[in-house]
Amino acid sequence: MGVMECDRIGCDSIMCHKISDCHGYICHECFEELKDFMITEIKRSGVIPSITTFMNRDKREIPFMADNFTEGLVENALNKEFRDN
Numbered sequence: 001m002g003v004m005e006c007d008r009i010g011c012d013s014i015m016c017h018k019i020s021d022c023h024g025y026i027c028h029e030c031f032e033e034l035k036d037f038m039i040t041e042i043k044r045s046g047v048i049p050s051i052t053t054f055m056n057r058d059k060r061e062i063p064f065m066a067d068n069f070t071e072g073l074v075e076n077a078l079n080k081e082f083r084d085n
Contacts, residue, residue, distance in 0.1 A: 004085065006030055010059035018082035023055050026082060030059065038074045051081065 006013045007024030016025035026034065034054050041049035 008055050008059055009057065010061075017085055019085045020051075020082045023051050023081070025085065026055075031078070031082065033059075035071065035074050035078060038078070039071060042074070048077070051078075 003014055004016045004019075004025045006016050006027040008026060008030045011027060011030055013027035013029065016027045018026050018031055020026070034051065037054045037057075038049055041047070
């Protein structure tokens with residue numbers, strides 16, 4: 001875990017544990033919320049949502065909540081995009 005600022009809008013965390021070449025640093029809390037966001041959107045629309053859309057969504061808004069519907073699928077996809085820092 002490095003002392004790097006999370007690149008999600010509205011997040012002031014400086015303890016990021018993952019990085020993406022396309023999306024920058026992401027903290028643990030935002031990464032977990034990103035998983036929930038993706039699961040929620042897949043269930044709602046059947047389409048894999050954009051990570052950019054999530055990163056540009058202000059953290060201070062109401063967080064996404066998801067169940068275990070596609071958690072394993074989403075986690076695998078995100079682990080390919082974000083690597084440990």
